[in-house]
Amino acid sequence: MAQTRVQHFSISLDGFGTGEGLSQEAPFGHAGQKLHQWMFATRWGKTMFGQAGGTRGVDDAILRTFDVGIGAEIMGSNKFGYPGWQDDAGWDGWWGEDQPFHTPVFVMTRHKRAPLAMEGGTTFHFTDAPPAEVLAMAKEAAGGRDVRIGGGVRTLRAFLAEGLIDHMHLVQVPVVLGRGQRLWDGLEGIEQRYDIELTPSPSGVVHMMFTRKG
Amino acid sequence: MAQTRVQHFSISLDGFGTGEGLSQEAPFGHAGQKLHQWMFATRWGKTMFGQAGGTRGVDDAILRTFDVGIGAEIMGSNKFGYPGWQDDAGWDGWWGEDQPFHTPVFVMTRHKRAPLAMEGGTTFHFTDAPPAEVLAMAKEAAGGRDVRIGGGVRTLRAFLAEGLIDHMHLVQVPVVLGRGQRLWDGLEGIEQRYDIELTPSPSGVVHMMFTRKG
Incomplete structure (x- = not known):
């Protein structure tokens, strides 16, 4: 049975998934790379940027589940680009030739824009449909495989609030950001709908796995 | 060297140390016992309420450090009583004959009130002095032993903001409370002042140990 999944979405101790002051130069605002350093230290992360080395521990292993069984991704406009990208006709996302998606x-x-075909099998489709409808389209496109909800914070919150997420992998990073966009707002009591498994990594992050109760 | 410590202060996934709607009947407001169930399941917790049984795992072991080396506690008015206790001349705290403190x-x-001597060596002193001054008084009273900062949230935040905490044990409970008093507000970047050790318990909570950098 295909699932709707969140993969390695990083949040701070105080629950922020991104900082304040997002821009083309600072995709995560004042958070800088604080939420993602753990990722860049792994072999998977190094490889993504064409570098050698990196750790092979639990962080790396879990990162490698990023595309396992995934047939499509859904993301919000805040993940696709900086505030205002909609007025930049040439903007085609952050990823250039390093498209990590390889799916619709x-x-x-x-x-709305026309679909945008990138290298490596990624095609961006732009839609103004509500979450449940977008999910139906993505499931169709995924051809029986899983759909990844890629973020950002508002998108993730919207899908959680509507009960559309089957499995969610959060990574709690031990920093206090103080400001930005908070994942948990409006989700009081959501733990009652999930079994939660927590695994701390020697890197200092905690992998939080939320699996929807059966 | 005597330390200023926080012991097993529970917070939710979204960082709340207490809920909304505090009253004499609901000391933690809408949070009920959600933040402290892990504690009541331990042998230490059962004993505190005169019950038998309880777990002997990591939760119990860490709880037993509650009074190790402690010579005095500092607490805020929100820990001592319900909102309005100041107008209740007979209010002497929540603990009755089960005083867990055994210190000043x-x-x-x-x-302000006159000091209040309770059973088992606990004496409550009431003061309107600022944090650093109260800490100096408590250290004096502790006679070379450690001082515990007992909460609530605002008190803990105030002592953290002034850099007065040497060691802090937080317990992150896997619930999303949604509202109440948040510990992390105003503490952006505080992780830079501490080494952080995270230990997940089979009970589902994560013990977070913050040790001030040398």
């Missing part, structure tokens, strides 16, 4: 990707935005 | 306890409140 549905970008939720009020500013 | 300094209660930070604008409503």
Whole structure:
């Protein structure tokens, strides 16, 4: 049975999934790389940037489940680009030639565009449909495989609030960001719908696995 | 060298140390016992309420460090009583004959009272002095032993903001409370001042040990 999954979405101790002051130069605002350093230290992370080395521990192993069984991704407009990308006709995402997706990707935005085919099998589809409808489209496109909800914070919150997530992997990073976009807002009591498994890594992060109760 | 310590202060996934709607009947408001169930399941917790049984795992072991080396406690008015206790001349705290302190306890409140001697060696002192001064008094009273900062949230935040905490044991409970008093507000970047050790318990909580950098 195909699932709707969240993979390695990093949050701070105080629950922020991104900082304040997002821009083209600072995709995560004042958070900088604080939420993702753990990722860049792994072999998977190094490889993504064409570098050698990196750790092979639990962080690396879990990162490698990123695309296991995934047939499509859904992301919000805040993940696809900086605030204002909609007015930049040439903007085609952050990833250039290093597209990590290799599947159809549905970008939720009020500013519709024609589909955009990238290298390596990624095609961006732009849609202003509500979460449940976008999920139906993505499932169709995924051809029986899983759908990844890629973020950002508002998108993840919307899918959680509507009960659309089957499995969620959060990574709690031991920093206090103080400001930005908070994942948990409006999700009081959500733990009652999930079994939660927590695994701390020697890197200092805690992998939090939320599996929807049967 | 005597330390200023926080012992087993429970917070939710979204960082709340207490809920909303505090009252004499609901000391933690809408949070009920959600933040402290892990504690009541241990042998230490059962004993505190005169019951038999309870777990002997990591939760129990860490709880037993509650009074190790402690010579005094400091607490805020929100820990000592319900909102409005200051107008209740007979209010002497929540603990009745089960005083867990056995030391001088300094209660930070604008409503000063005469010291209150309880059973088992606990004496409540009421003071309107600022954090650093209260800490100096508590250290004096502790006679070379450690001082515990007992909470609530605002008190803990105040002592953290002023850099007065040497060691802090937080317990992250896997619930999303959604509202209440949040520990992390105003503490951006505080992780830079501490080494952090995270230990997940089979009970589902994560013990977070913050040790001030040398």
